[in-house]
Structure formats: C-alpha cells, structure tokens
Amino acid sequence: MPDSELKIERSEVLRYLGYRGQALTPELEAQIDDVSQMCLEAAKPRWAFEVFPVEPGPALRGVRLLGEDIRRHLAGATHCAVMAATLGFEVERVMLRLGQRSTFSEMIFNAACTALIEAAADACDGQIRDYARARGLVTGYRYSPGYGDFPLEQQRAVLGLIAADTRLGITLTDSLLMLPKKSVSALVGLYPEELGVKRGGSSCERCENRDSCAFRKEGYGCGG
Amino acid sequence: MAANGFTLIDGAMGTELQKRGLRTGGLPELLNLTDPDIVRAVHRDYVNSEVDIITANTFGANSKKLGSVEKVEEVVAAGIRLAREAGAKNVALDLGPTGALLAPMGAMSFEEAYDLFREAVLAGVKAGADLVIIETMSDLLEAKAALLAVKENSDLPVYITMTFMADGRTFLGTDPAVAAVTLSSLGADAVGINCSLGPAETEPFVREMLRWATVPLIVQPNAGLPDATSGETVYHVGPEEFAAGLGRMLDAGVTIAGGCCGTTPAHIAALRAEMERRTTKRPEVPHRTVFTSGQRLVSLHNSIAVIGERINPTGKKKVKEALRTSNFDYILNEAISQEEAGADLLDVNAGLPEIDEPAVLERLVRALQAVTPLPLQIDSSDPAALERACRAYCGKPVINSVNGKEESLRTILPIAKKYGAAVVGLTLDENGIPDKAEDRLKIAEKILNAAQAYGIPREDVLIDCLTLTVSTNQALALETLEAVELVTNELGVKTVLGVSNISFGLPAREVVNAAFLSAAFAKGLTMPILNPMSRRYMDAVAAWRVLSGEDANSERYIKSYVNLSEEKIMSTTPTEQVDITSIVLSGRKMLIKDAVKAALQEKSPMEVINDLLIPAINAAGDKFEKGEFFLPQLMASAETVKLGFDVIRDRAGTGQVVSKGKILLATVKGDIHDIGKNIVKMLLSNYGYEIVDLGRDVPPELVVEVTNREHIRLVGLSALMTTTVKAMAETIRLLRESGADCRVMVGGAVLNEEYARLVGADFYARDAQESARIAREVFGGA
DSSP: OOOTTOOOOHHHHHHHTTOOSOOOOHHHHHHHHHHHHHHHHHOOOEEEEEEEEOBTTTEETTEEOOSHHHHHHTTTOSEEEEEEEEOOSHHHHHHHHHHHHOHHHHHHHHHHHHHHHHHHHHHHHHHHHHHHHTTTEEEOOOBOTTSTTSOGGGHHHHHHHTTHHHHHOOEEOTTOOEESSSEEEEEEEEEEGGGOOOOOSOHHHHOTTTTTOHHHHHTOOOOO | OOGGGOEEBOOOSHHHHHHTTOOOSSOGGGHHHHOHHHHHHHHHHHHHTTOSEEEOSOTTOSHHHHSSHHHHHHHHHHHHHHHHHTTOSEEEEEEOOOSSOBTTTSSBOHHHHHHHHHHHHHHHHHHTOSEEEEEEEOOHHHHHHHHHHHHHHOOOOEEEEEOOOTTSOOTTSOOHHHHHHHHHHTTOSEEEEESSSOHHHHHHHHHHHHHHOSSOEEEEOOSSOOOTTSBSOOOOOOHHHHHHHHHHHHHHTOOEEOOOTTOOHHHHHHHHHHHHTOOOOOOOOOOOOEEEOSSOEEEOTTOOOOEEEEEOOTTOHHHHHHHHHTOTHHHHHHHHHHHHTTOSEEEEEOOOTTSOHHHHHHHHHHHHHHHOOSOEEEEOSOHHHHHHHHHHOSSOOEEEEEESSHHHHHHHHHHHHHTTOEEEEESOBTTBOOSSHHHHHHHHHHHHHHHHHTTOOGGGEEEEOOOOOTTTOTTHHHHHHHHHHHIIIIIOOEEEEEOGGGGTTSSSHHHHHHHHHHHHHHHTOOEEEEOTTOHHHHHHHHHHHHHTSOSGGGHHHHHHHTTHHHHHHHHTSOOOOOOHHHHHHHTOHHHHHHHHHHHHTTSOHHHIIIIIIHHHHHHHHHHHHTTSSOHHHHHHHHHHHHHHHHHHHHHHOGGGSOOSOEEEEEEBTTOOOOHHHHHHHHHHHHTTOEEEEOOSSBOHHHHHHHHHHTTOSEEEEEOOSHHHHHHHHHHHHHHHHTTOOOEEEEEOTTOOHHHHHHTTOSEEOSSHHHHHHHHHHHHOOO
16 A cells, blocks of 8 residues: 655646746755655655446445546546545645645645655555556546535545545544645546446646646645 | 453454344444344353453544534443343453544544543443443554543543564554553553454564563454455454464463454453463563653663753743744754764753743643653643643653642642653752761652652662762762762662753863763663764763673774764865855755855855845745756755854844735645645745745635734735645634735645635735735735
C-alpha cells in the first residue's frame, strides 16, 4: 500500500504554482527541488481500495449513490472500486511550521504535496486497473463526491465503505473537508471490456473544468 | 480477575455481525436498539469463550454521531444491558474516537471532544458499566480528553489503547513510547495497543511500551494485517496463530489481552488456553525521568536536556507585545529557532500583569504545539494558568514551578498529579532562599516528600537550587553548585538550573555564564535553562555531552564541530554591493539586511521605505501583473522586502514606521485551507499595512467583534470549499448587521465576481496582487 517509489516532478509542482514559462533562476529551481525533497521525507503516502458489486440504484453495499452523473458514470459497470489515498498528517505539520517562517516556502511545499497526492492516487488507480485486468474488466476514470451532481454530502458514506478513518486516518470535518487535507477519495467503475470504456491519466487531465479550475490554481486539487 | 492473574477480553463485534448477515453501512451501535438479539448472541459466544470482560457495543455512541444525548443514553443503556444479559462477568463501556479531528490538525476543540466523551461516560455509569475501555485512538490529545472525561465523571477503572500503523506511529505521529508514558502518567489503569496490525506486527511495539509504561499493558490486535490492495478486506491469521502470537507478548509482560477486527470466539478461546498455561510476569516498572509531546520523548536517562528560556516576557519587548495582542508569530518563530539551535524542551512563560494569563498561556501552549515537537515546560506562578495550560497540553509536560511554601505545595502539586506532569521545585520557602547549600537541600527534601505524598513519583520531581548574582554576593555561587551536588547525591533526583542570573551586572556575561554552566554540569546538573541561540552555551553543552559519555564516541560533537574553522572563514567573506531593487526582484534574502543597513547610513528610515523598499516591491508587483513573474517569484520578493522592513523596525522602533491602515484577515469558520490568506497577509504587510490575522476556522462572531473593537476598515475573508462559502456569507451578514464601518473583500478557489457579490462582499480579490490594489482603493495613497 505505501510506496516509497513515488516521485515529485518539478514540472508538476510548477504547474500547480501557476507557472507559465517565466524565466526561472537556478536559485528558484533549487528551492523547488529542496522543498519537494522535504515533502517526500515528511509524506507517508498510503492508500486503500475495496471492490464492490454494483447493486441496482446504483448502490454499493446498500449505500445508494445519488445523482444523474454518477448513475451515468457507472452505467454498464459490474463492479465499482472505492478508493482513498492520503499523505498523512506530518506534511501538514511541516507546512504549518514552514508557513511560520516563509509563505514562499509554504506555497511551494503545498504544490509539491499536491503533485505527490496526485501521484499516490494514480498509483492506487493503477492497482485497481491490475485488479480489473486480472478479471477481464477495464476501469473508468476516478469520480468523486462533489463532481457534477454527485453530492459532496455522500463523502462520509463513501469513505465509510472502506473504513478510511481506521485504515488510512482520513476523517471529515463538519463542512466535509477531508483531513489530512492532502487526501483523495474516488469511485472507479469496473466494466466489461466490450463496453469500450476509455480511460486516460489522472482525473484532472480529463476534467472539463481543467483550465478554469481554481482548486488547481491554489494547488489543492478538488479531491478527485 | 482471570486465569493466573491474566485478564481476558472479547474479540471483534463487527466481524461477527457481518457473519450473521448484518450490513455494516450504518452505525453499528444502533443495532443495540434494532437487533438486540443478534448483539446479545455475539456477546454470548464470547462469554462461552470464558472472557473476563465483555465490551459493550458502544464504540461510536456519542451525540455527534447519534444526534442527541438522549440517543447516547438509550444506546449505551441497551448496550450495557445486552452484555449483562449475555452473562458477562464484567461489562466495559467502549469508547472509540469521536470521528472528528481535534485542532490544530482538525477543527474540533478539546472541550467539545471532552463533552462528547463525558456524555457517554455518564450514560455508562448510569447503566452500570464495570469499567471503561477507550480504544483505537490515533490522537494522543483526544485520548487525553477521553481519559479525563472518564476520571472526572466516574470512579470506574479505565483501560486505554491506541492504534499504530506498521511504521510504529499512529496516524497523528505518536509512537508507542510516547503513548505509554503520557497515558500512564495521566492515570490510566492499563495502557496498550489495539486494531490495525496483527499479533506479529504488534509485538515489537508492545515490547517498546513495556519499557516505558508504569501501569499494566493491554493488547488487542487484529487477526492479521489485511491487504489493502487486494480489493477486499480479509483477515488471515487463524485462532492458533493469533493465540501463539499473543502468548509471546504475555511472556514479555502483557497481562490484559483480547482481540480486535477479524477475531472470533475461537481466537479468544485459543488465547484463553495460552493464559491458562502461564503465569503473569510483570516486568520491573521503569523509574525514568521522561517528558513527552505528541511526537517526541525526552528522557533524562544518562542524558542532560537543554531547556530554552526565550519564551518569557521578562526584559523582552517583542514577547510582551506578542502576549498582549495574542499575535504569537514572533514567539512561534522563537520556538522554532530554539529548537533548531538544539533545545530539548522549551520553557513557556506568559506572565504579564495586564493580560488574562490563564487564557493566554493556554492558547500559547496550543499554538506552540502546532509548530514544534519539543516538550514544553509550563512556567507560571498562577495555579489557574498552570491548570489550563496542562489540560490543553498534548503529552507529559514539566510544571515550573512549585516551592517550599505551604501555599505553593498545596496548590501546585495536585495539578502536577492530575495531569501527570513533572514538576520543578525551587529551593525557597517562607523565609526566602537560604544561603547555605544544606538548607536548600532541606527544602528540596520537603518538596520531594510533599510531592510523593500527593502520589507524584520521585523521578517526576526536579529541583532548582536557584542561581544568585555573583556580583552582589560572591560566596553564593559556590553554594548553589554545592546544593546541586547535594540534591543530586542525597536525594537522587534530577536538577534544573537557570544560568543567566549568575552574571548580572558583569560585562561579557556569556563568559561567566558558560563557565558556571560547565561547573554545574560537573556537580550533576541535568537540565540547564538557557538561551540556546548563544553559541557559547551550546558549546559547553556539546562538550559536556562528550565528557560525560552521553555523546557516545563523540559522534554528535564531531559531526557539528569538524567544520567549525571553515565556517568562521566563510563568515568573513565580504558581501557584494547590489542595489535594493535588484536584490528584491531576485529574492536574495541573504543580501537585503546589509543593503538596508548601508542605505540607513545615508537616508532616514522613512526615506529608505518610501524611496527604496516600496518601489522595489512595486516593481515586483508590476512584473507579476505583466506575467513576467509567477506567484512564487512575487512572494520571494515580498519576503525579501519584509526582511528589509524588519531591519528598519529594529533600528527605529515600531512607532517610527507608519502604518497605512489596519486590515483584518480570516479564513472562515469550518475551513482550514489558509494558504491563500497567508499569501495575501505577506504581501499586504509589505505594502505597509498592519494586518490583524485571526487565523483559520474563525467564528463569524469573532470577526465582528475584532472589526468593531479595532475600527477596521477593510476585512479580507477566504474560503476554499463551496460548503464553507456559507460561513463567509454569514460572517458578512453579521458584519453588516453590527453596523461595522468596513468594506469586505473575499477570495478563494470557488469564488468569482458574481459569487462574491452574492455573499455580500464589496470586492472580489482574484489574487494577492489584487488585494493590494483593493487596499489602495480603500485607504488611498500609493
């Protein structure tokens, strides 16, 4: 589950920092690399997924999934994986501390964390794909509470399906923020191959709000 | 209770419910009401495995999850009754985590968590529970809230377990040693480990706990570690393997055991057989002087520890200012600096006559614990302040201090006992500080005896023999050293000593202080209180660690000092002269201070600000607006300018630097994503505005109160989530209602012009640079 092989690409960090080809000094590049290294040292990327048969509704182990969009998304899926990934709390401690010293470093650290949690979610996604392939199925892309008309209020039930609290330490605030903040939850449909479901890379890359997304601008990601 | 002195507890409830076809989607505690027969049947199976304790099905029975206190009472009463009806010898009220995370990582307050646990405990007492088991805790502070709730609202025995990941830490970063020390000192009747791991993975952590716990050990592992990537949750360890694994821990000294996820009545019956075949072995209870925070343990076993003295208002203008305004940034930076300089603990003193010390000290302790893992020494003469700070503290702190006066002993020692704190005893009493070392020893002995009478273990009493000024009474320096030696040898307790006082009134004080420090080490001093930023003192500390053998093979010393001569050469290299704008634009923080100092020789502070620093930051802002800079470059420039401002403030005093206006910033209630707000704060403060930063998760009422009290004309609010934008709208509504004469700007990921208008804001700040433009519009000027 945890994977020390995850990397933080400088180009990804720059992307989350809103970089648009400005001239970079060697100092700035070195600072980004140093802070990314700090992030790798503090982070404890971990994830878990569990695969459920899709019940009519659609529902997963009795949890009815609400909204047209998720229904359409899972149409034809025989199974659905519920996944969650997180970097743990230590990165948040380091970020609080860095912020005390330098907002500049805090900001770069935040972007490095976003790049890393995306990498962790992709790694989990990859394991789900392997699981599916072994059963002659293909996977769709990650879909999370809060996308389209799939209500954010279902976040608690979705995380509950895989006991993300006791297994990964992910909890929700009353306002439905995931803690640790650098966490991702998603549903991944498993479809019979003949349906011809297409999948791409991370969910951001396929999202229609990709270019205007302010979450990405702030270096958070929307949790998908 | 049980076989050969062991206590046997039952195993999993959830696994057994699933076997009986129950879905675990909802709250399993509600089954006490909806499916009592099934819950009772599970208990009965465990009773048949001859357990001593049945854990009632009350894990999540709190009013946050269940909706009301009445429901909690109902669910707890049914849960206890069902266990009783199944024939349980003893029934435990089971308390799991609240499900919400405490501050600073989360949004729940310590008091809220305490209240949730208190409600469940009162319900348990009413229902006739025989004991309480607090389990599956990840957060040491939440564990403390639960433990205090039990101890303050019942007389029931209480066992407490935390859950660790394979790397030996809880999700919040606490290790088994820290958990064992902290929870033992807080008065748990047993401490230990449950859930997450199987017996094999749990064993090394249990052995670690046995080294530190002063109370019996409890273990309830899972039936193995489920493979998180297999797509399903399956526990693979069968009854025999489970029991054999626990058998090894019983041999090591564990006396209370049961099972967690995936274990069955068969697992527990097998464990019973292992207990019957053995007798309990309680290992020697360790007597070590230890302090903890949530993530750090400091032991004085063959070791000295440096206490950083900088967080104290005495003679420090900036600390005073920070305490008065509760803007702790300066203090938090001092804490980090002391940690980086090598402090092992930090003394925290908020003693100013004009402030509400108990409230401020409590807040300060919480704020410090969010940024430093060092254990704290809580320093006050006010028992109310000590109690509140100890209660808020995550870990086992040191209290500084008690003394030989009856009044002091009577008020301070019970606090140390209740919160499991170590306590510093000053060798003074109603007659002041005795001159003679022998008389100071007598007071130390009196304090030690009194502490032990309150149930505080000997190793948790530290004695401060008190340093007096050598220039006014030369003979007393040696008396203090003599007293350190006497206390160390005669009483066998550890000593604390502040060294700085010794040189008061002398030139080059560090020279005398360092010599005194080394002499005190030789007499047995274990915890000097000093300024760790002083190289001379830390040199003496490093050297003593070599001489005393603490620094084995001088490894640490060699690592730190091998390049010393080289460093000195480097620091004398002259810095190049560059103009301020180019320093700021390139973000070269190393150069700005010297450049500003040089400029101050020719210009007045105001000229340096208006002619050099402001144009420089404006140049950076222009580049950002033209897209030649991206945000990190703008921030690097802003931070460079800030260092320049700091030089001027230090030189001229704060009064000289005129504020362009006061701006309040807050991340709204329910939201803790505050990086955007922090960026705005950084930038605005560099344009010369005074920022009142209320932090994150800020209640609307507080924004209104401060805005009106401080006559603030511009309020900036941030929110990241659609769910928290509601709190933003509410804050603005209350601001308007209060009649506050202010404009409001808002920012955050989900906001835009239209949404900003919708929540009632005057301005939408797309980015930090825009907020500076808005501030100019509101306050006028350049």
